[in-house]
Amino acid sequence: MRKSRWSGVVLICAALGVTATAGVVAVRRTGADGPVTSSVATVSAPTTPPQAQKTTPTPTPTPEPTGPTAKVPPLAAENRTVLQNPLYQVGRIPASKCKEPTSRATSVSKVRTYYTQFLSCLNKAWAQVMREAGFQFYPPQLQVYSGKPANQFCNLTSTAVYCNGIIYMNADYDLKNQRSYDPLWTRTTMAFLIAHEYGHHVQAMTGILEASHTRENHISGKDAQLVESRRRELQASCLSGVYLGADKQFFPARGTWLQKWRWTVRNRGDEWNPQRTHGHKNNHSRWSRAGFEAADPAACNTFAVKAASVS
Structure with missing residues (x-):
């Protein structure tokens, strides 16, 4: 993780891929409510001083503490947000009942059509989940681009990015994959990537994304910070699997398509990257498939497991 040259923005650079592809998550870190003002009751001073005491008062002994102090542990709110989030209580998510988009990655416009249709289905499923969990739902925007991106604020140097x-x-x-590799792998990769980035949007709506960034900023040591990053990224991949698992009968995710998707998530690790931000391919497969099999966000609490499970 590094702080960018833009004030108030934290960029998370992610490396996830069979080849050296990457994704970036950026989140604006600003206070939501602005400055807080408070009023204090004022007591006027008496016009004449009170009469002096003629006897020396007996000092009152300081009582011994009888219970725990009222100090709030550091990051208590952030820890509750990532560990005990209401998202984990919603149960199996509803199927969007959407089929896989029929557009193929043969042109930019068709790639855009694929992702636009897929995003509509993701919104349909997750909107109900957010309401049940007590959060406000808002759909993310989508920008599918080719060539040099115009938005430099979000540092779009990767294949898939969630930013603000x-x-x-x-x-x-996607066009390169369609031309050079297995077209079915291209489709499973596209389905995984859009649902993974949407997983970050779910984290943003539930407060998990911001809380995890705060935790990472307060952790001492690069290795420990990378563990936090992997918890966040593996959860997004798990949530990607949750959506597909809920919709598998309608998509449909079965047969050769499902075999290729399993191969895809089993081979998207960061073990080749010195910046271990996303997790080894074995753990990536484990969390992606756990989400798919459960179709329930409760299967995706990557913040409650030992570091070895997110290595």
């Missing part, structure tokens, strides 16, 4: 409520997808990556 916008999902950015680089169509050039």
Whole structure:
């Protein structure tokens, strides 16, 4: 993780891929409520001083503490947000009842159509989940681009980016995969990536994304910070699996398509990258498939497990 040259923004650079592809998550870190003012009751001073005491008062002994102090542990709110979030209590999420988009990655416009239709289905499923969990739902924006991106604020140097409520997808990556590799792998990769970035949007709506960034900023040591990053990224991949698992009968996710998706998530690790931000391919497969099999966000509490499970 590094702080960018833009004030108030934290960028998380992610490396996830069979090849050296990357994703970035950026979140604006600003106070939501602005400055807080408080009023204090004022007592006027008496016009004449009270009469002096003629006897020396007996000092009152300081009482011994009889219970725990009232100090709030550091990051208590953030820890509750990531560990005990209402998202984990909603149960199996509803199926969007959407089929896989029929557009194929043969042109930028068709890539855009695929992601636009997929995003509509993701919104349909997750909107109900957010309401049941007690959070406000708002759909993310989508920008599918080719060539050099115009938005430099979000540092769009990767194939898939979630930044300030916008999902950015680089169509050039999909076009290259369609031309050079297995077209079915291209489809499973596209489905995984858009749902993974949407997982970050779910984290943003539930407060998990911001709380995890805060925890990471207060952790001492690079290795420990990378563990926190992997918890966040593996949860997004798990939530990607949750959506697909809920909709598998309608998508449909079965047969050869499902076999290729399992291969895809089993081979998207960061073990080749010195910046271990996303997790080894074995753990990536484990969390993605756990989400798929459960179709329940409760299966995605990556913050409650030992570091070895998110290595």
